[in-house]
Amino acid sequence: MESDIALLSDAFPWFFPIAAFIFGTLIGSFLNVCIYRIPAKKSVIHPGSTCACGQPIKWYDNIPVLSWFILRGKARCCGRPYSFRYAFVELLTGALFLACWLHFPPAKALCGMFFVSCLICASFIDLDHFEIPDRFSIGLAVIGVILAAFVPSLHGQSHELPLIAGLRSGVIALNGVLIGSALVLWIAILAEAVLKKEAMGFGDVKFVGAIGAFCGWQGAITSIFGGAIIGSLWFAGALLWQKMSGKQMKLKTPEPGEAPADLGVGAHVPYGPMLALGGLLHFLFLHRWVEAYFAQLQEML
Template sequence: MTSELQAISEQFPWFFPLWAGIFGACIGSFLNVCIYRIPKNESVVSPPSHCGCGQRIAWYDNLPVLSWFILRGKARCCGRPFSFRYPAIELLTAALFVACWLLFPPGKAVAGAVLCSLVICAHFIDHDHMIIPDAFTIGGAAVGLLLSFLLPALHGQLHELWFIAGMRALLDSVLGLFVGSALVLWIALFAEVILRKEAMGFGDVKYLGALGAFVGWQGAVFGMFGGAMLGCGWFIAAYAWQKITGKKSPVALPAETPEGQPAELGLGVHVPFGPMLGLAALIYFFWAHRWVDPYFFELKLLF
């Protein structure tokens, strides 16, 4: 079976990436449902997709990416506009699935696709509601642990005995879970003492733990500090844009006062940190692990 798949890949190198993209777009359509319904505690299965007017959306009007362009961004039943974010998320998911397939062996590619789906959902829910539901933190951690055991290539564990490789990968996953959550928790506690107010939500603590279950302790450390650097860079750019133009940045994250009221960007306001953590984790997973892991290995040799 493996030789047949390899032969197909050699003869038609576009075949599997194409199907990875199609599958990713379909998953992206489902992620749109999760992003919209889960914060409202609604089922992601029932009722089926429907328009804001209540009319059920036909299957031919619910094709990933294509339907938005065919309908020109408007519902067939009532003409209501649909946000471009729906096909954008489907395209993003498709692109990340293709990248996983092209860059990694099959086992790690499958686990990477799950990680990308987790990050996309958490990113947009945190952006919209400034929360990360337990389905993507506690649930994400459980899935990360399970996939680490079943697909040990996720953590680079290769052994002639699958069980041994799986146990080693599971250990890496557990270590990433605890290092990630503990790192954010202690930073949040110290910041709270210094600032005398809550500096970081507990959802971020659980979320980085879940990411660590996928990317290991090195990825969790990179995710924390890389996310902080991304957050600082975004904040400076968005704040400067706001001051110069008098308008919010077109890619601005929502901001709230400590009391939960909407606020302009500035010192002392809350902005979601989850999107930065997730983006940093994906940067590590796809690229930065090539130089981050050797750095930590060299650092370990010093002690």
């Protein structure tokens, strides 16, 4: 199978990268549906995509990325504007699918595409609702361990006996779940004891475990501390922009009857997107350096 893919790739080097990007934009369109419907407890399958006015969206107005630019961000049926975020999610998913294909062998690339899709979905739901559904934490962790057992290359394992390689990969994934979630849980407990208030939601604890299933315990640690650095930089930049512009930034659109949350010191901000970005950077780019660092550290100790 992989040899056939390699032959086709040699003959047409542009085919699979373009296919990966287009496939990613199509999945991104589906993720937009999931981001909206899953928190609302609605089916992601039925009915099909509809406009805010209730009219079904025609297939030619639902082309990933392109439709937003063709329609200039306005629905054809009623003229209502709709957010560029729909096109952004599609473009982001396509770009990350392409990155997975270019960085990894086919089997691991497909696992990476699934992982990326879940990270995107969980991140935008957390941004909108300050929660990460269990299907993107517990469910993703379970699937990650299973995939690791069947696709040993997910954790760089190979052996003459596929069963041994799968067992090693599955153990690495399970260690990532347990160590990652345990570490962030203790950080949350200690931070709550110091700050005298909840510092991190339990959804973040489970989410780091899911990231560890695909990235190993080293990736879970990168996700935690890398996410903290990313969050600090974003928070500092947002506060600076707020001060310079004189505009008060809102963390999310308030629910009916709920006061909008302002950005400021002590504000509760969603940590899931930052964890996801830290885990994503490890999975795609940083894993070699991080794992080499921990291996060297282990030798020194």
